[in-house]
Amino acid sequence: MPGGRLLGDVAPNFEANTTAGCIHFQDFLGNSLGILFSHPRDFTPVCATELGRAAKLAPEFAKKNRITLSIDRVEDCLAWSKDINAYNGEEPTEKLPFPIIHDKNPDLFILLGMLDPVEKDEKDMPVTARVVFVIGPGKKPKLSIIYLATTGRNFDEILRVVTSLQLTAEKRVATPVDWKEAKNLFLKGVFTKELPSGKKYLRPAPQP
Template identity: 35%
Template sequence: MTSKHLRIGSIAPDFEADTTEGPIKFHEWAGDSWVMFFSHPGDFTPVCTTEVADISHRAPDFKARNVKVIGISVDVLSDHYEWIGDIIDFGNLVRPTYVDFPIIADPKREIAKLYDMIDDDPAALACEDREQYTLRTVFILDPKHVIRATLLYPASVGRDFGEIIRLVDSLQTTDKYKVDTPAGWKKGDDVVIPHSLSDEEARKRFPNYKAHNPYLRTTPLTERVASETSKEDATCSGNGYAASN
């Protein structure tokens, strides 16, 4: 397996893998759900332990958004099983913790290379006993297995999964209503009307919109907007990808 230079808009490659919840075929496992596919550098490491505990605590938030979660590292399956016990012990310090999503064992690095998750930093590889490991990568996939967002963090920086949930909220909102979201947007905030939409059409679809200048218009999402949007052809979203929720 080799990387296909995956980008936003690419179809996520399918694969078969052994996981903590048994063997899977990726696309079959994903079904018609959104997916957060993330990699972590290694089991029994401090930052990764805090990350997986946080993801576990946010399980209801992902489920409410029809998002399946799956992780991967280059560790073997037996290490994953043992490490999960440590994650639960740490997470239980905050609230009851259950790691109820699969973690892929990829010791041959085939899937990690397919998704370009491997750290190729020569300085890191020059260290004694240092092997290639997975960086902190995130792929957000829609129900058609299209890559809608990617994130890449260095090993030293733990991710904010609340921000990743905000990202999913934005993608699902822009798909459904054919709008864009401004800086710092959160679910329930006003949205941005795409610049490509004429003022006349904007007035029809978003009667309560506010024009800040000729190209920046914001609007609340009301029940009327939802009703009008549902009547239109929803084959394309405002950002050009197929509407998928």
């Protein structure tokens, strides 16, 4: 993770106020894979579409702990949640399928290296970048993605990567470019692709 933390380092523990109450981050993660992502501000169009898509994918993310990080007050996050649910065509309630952390100072954004060095707010302070961390059961980051605040993320791609990380942690496989999940593992065997070098490093198989 940024802020001096790399893949394989233990993610920091912290206590924070969220839309679901106070949490201790590592306790929240438990022994499950977790996803921590940040957004620049509540009540903004790109952030609303991102959290809306993350909420829509809740059934696919069901076995993964997710939490997002905001600089806005918990009260604002709860009010904004109504807009996100309405955007998704659902009842405008305050409940999302994941909590939102309120980082008032913003200490966590600095600790986790989540500030955008280009975009500034009305006080000429850096705004939050669009960051995603996937943290494994051992509390160690397995993935980090950092976008500038001006570019929305693809949560379908994040789900695809998380699924690959889970698969490759369980099976001795690697997933190729544009891989998508299939239900069976090597149902039709493994094949060797003939290459000009003569090396046998490309061995495709049905998607596991």
